[in-house]
Amino acid sequence: MASTWQVFLDRFPRLREGGMNWQAGKRGHLRLLLRFLLFATLIGAGFWARSLPPLRVTPGLAGWWPWKPTTMVTLYFADGRFLFPVSRRMPTSDDLPRAALEALLAGPSAGSGLTNPIPPGVAIRSFQLAGGVAHVNLSAAVFGEDGDTHAAETAIVETMTALPGVTSVALRVEGKSLAESARRTPLLYYASAIGLAAVPVSVTDPRAALTTYLSGPPDPELTGLPRDVRLLGYEHDPADGVLSLNFTYTPSVRALALDRPERMRLLLLGLIAGLTEFPQVRAVQLDFEGHTRLGMGQCSDLLRTPQPRPALLNDERLLGR
Numbered sequence: 001m002a003s004t005w006q007v008f009l010d011r012f013p014r015l016r017e018g019g020m021n022w023q024a025g026k027r028g029h030l031r032l033l034l035r036f037l038l039f040a041t042l043i044g045a046g047f048w049a050r051s052l053p054p055l056r057v058t059p060g061l062a063g064w065w066p067w068k069p070t071t072m073v074t075l076y077f078a079d080g081r082f083l084f085p086v087s088r089r090m091p092t093s094d095d096l097p098r099a100a101l102e103a104l105l106a107g108p109s110a111g112s113g114l115t116n117p118i119p120p121g122v123a124i125r126s127f128q129l130a131g132g133v134a135h136v137n138l139s140a141a142v143f144g145e146d147g148d149t150h151a152a153e154t155a156i157v158e159t160m161t162a163l164p165g166v167t168s169v170a171l172r173v174e175g176k177s178l179a180e181s182a183r184r185t186p187l188l189y190y191a192s193a194i195g196l197a198a199v200p201v202s203v204t205d206p207r208a209a210l211t212t213y214l215s216g217p218p219d220p221e222l223t224g225l226p227r228d229v230r231l232l233g234y235e236h237d238p239a240d241g242v243l244s245l246n247f248t249y250t251p252s253v254r255a256l257a258l259d260r261p262e263r264m265r266l267l268l269l270g271l272i273a274g275l276t277e278f279p280q281v282r283a284v285q286l287d288f289e290g291h292t293r294l295g296m297g298q299c300s301d302l303l304r305t306p307q308p309r310p311a312l313l314n315d316e317r318l319l320g321r
Contacts, residue, residue: 076155077114083198085313111320117151132167189270190222195314226252241282249288257295276309
């Protein structure tokens with residue numbers, strides 16, 4: 001028995017060595033298999049990528065990366081007879097004004113339901129920003145038979161002057177002057193079925209703009225404050241730029257807030273946006289005879305506290321959904 005045990009002990013190191021060699025060989029084969037599978041996967045991915053259609057990038061977003069700083073730009077397209085502002089994030093750069101103009105000429109995103117007041121085929125001949133004036137020279141296609149020159153000019157001026165550092169636009173077409181120093185036209189914003197529609201008004205101060213707004217929207221498809229709402233208080237503090245307004249809380253206001261809370265919130269945002277078109281108004285404080293909420297409270301955050309200009313007028317990502 002002792003001799004048998006001794007034989008086993010003598011052979012055990014060789015058995016263990018053989019097992020280790022077998023395990024090492026197994027690991028080597030496994031590494032080879034993994035390398036082969038990785039190589040095959042890379043080859044397959046290459047063929048799959050080549051079969052994909054070309055990536056379509058939204059105008060103005062070429063070269064954009066998530067970690068790069070961006071600026072919210074408002075592009076003015078059209079929804080029927082009215083201007084329709086669209087908020088889009090674009091890469092922050094020294095060329096932002098020209099990039100915004102190129103995005104405007106490219107038109108709205110597919111599926112948004114919007115149109116471009118600038119006819120297709122219009123190109124930028126030259127662009128220069130100097131002293132706050134955007135000098136724009138376009139091709140003559142803007143004067144085509146199907147084009148509305150006034151609407152195209154308004155869309156360009158509103159888009160350009162909404163950018164920081166741009167106060168006016170000197171617009172030329174094939175070198176011929178169309179507007180030497182066109183400045184921003186005050187806009188009133190009304191709620192529509194798909195967002196905020198913008199209507200130019202010929203006024204020079206926020207009080208006159210508010211009077212025009214309270215007279216009602218120019219189209220039954222647009223919604224402003226009900227016509228029975230009256231202005232109780234108007235106070236502007238030039239030190240901080242806050243415009244405080246107090247309106248009557250009427251049954252029609254209550255009904256609108258209860259029945260159509262999203263429309264009520266949208267029109268309040270539009271009212272704030274319209275009054276902050278004027279540089280002396282940096283924020284608007286709305287009050288309805290002390291009520292802290294309208295309807296079920298969907299607009300509570302917009303009441304009785306100064307509200308700056310909305311960062312988003314119509315988020316492009318939500319249009320057409």
